[in-house]
Amino acid sequence: METRELRYFVAVAEELHFGRAAQRLGIAQPPLSRAIAQLERRLGATLLNRDSRGVALTAAGTVLLQEAGAALDAVEAAERRTRRAALATTGRPAVVLAAKAGASGELLAKILAAYAAEPGAVRVDVILCGPGEQARVLHDGRADVAILHRPFDDTAGFDTEDLRTERQIVILPAGHPLSTRPHLRLDEITDLSDLPLPRWPRPDGTFADGPGPQIRDHTQLTQLVALGRACAIVPESACAGLGEDLTAVPVPDAPHVTTVIAWPPHSRSPEVAGLVRAAVML
Secondary structure (H helix, E strand, O other): OOHHHHHHHHHHHHHOOHHHHHHHHOOOHHHHHHHHHHHHHHHOOOOEEEEOOEEEEOHHHHHHHHHHHHHHHHHHHHHHHHHHHHHHHHOOOOEEEEEEOOOOHHHHHHHHHHHHOOOOOOOEEEEEEOOOHHHHHHHOOOOOEEEEEEOOOOOOOOEEEEEEEEOEEEEEEOOOOOOOOOOOOHHHHHOOOOOOOOEOOOOOOOOOOOOOOEOOOHHHHHHHHHOOOOOEEEEHHHHOOOOOOEEEEEOOOOOOEEEEEEEOOOOOOHHHHHHHHHHHOO
16 A cells, blocks of 8 residues: 555545545545545455445444554654654754653753763754653654653553652642641542642643643643642652742652653664663663
8 A cells, every 4th residue: 555545545534525535635536536446446345435425434444544544653753753864964953852841850951961971972852742742742753752651641652761760749839738748648639629630631632521720731730739729749850949839748649650761662773772771871
């Protein structure tokens, strides 16, 4: 199969309309119809049911839509990484690292400093991401390496090395009645009606229902906690740099968070290997 055929099929499968798919692709409808028919003949399977009511995916078409999306994403990621490798010889950055904004700042600085001291080190560009975005930019080739946090980030499909494991704490407004406690339980925190836990965006950008404020970054989070509008359960390392208007209290029964460095399993980049080695040796 050609990538062109897969792109044509994905457009029709998502639009479920040949006319709209052709418009989306910027081509005429007849060659699109011929390309889909040729793809079906090559695979020996009907991918789309067409009748007077419209277009619908068959079981085989549903499978191909899932597989085609992953294949096209992999091709696009390979193109991005190849272009970046080619540009490395001109002095452009050869490695791109993705990390969550507001998280692991001290660790990230140590990793970059350690790698810079490595023989043959190249410049590293850092992409600061919103919650859960690091894995996405690593998958699609915008990044070569990412700092992820289990159990919050999905590490499936990547090679990883653990960097550190830490407990979690709850951030409260200074002066809150519970801010002087030596520790708090998860159920005590979830019962705080005056300080609801924030709602972070899902991968599709939507938010779960709930009373807590919608949060997109660490700056929003700390401001809302300081204003007495929320509390937040975060890794202990997030305590660094907290202002006097915030207090951190340990939460012993919260799951521990493991920070890992992740990269695509097929990577053969010596620069990626050097960055991973520097991170692991800290």
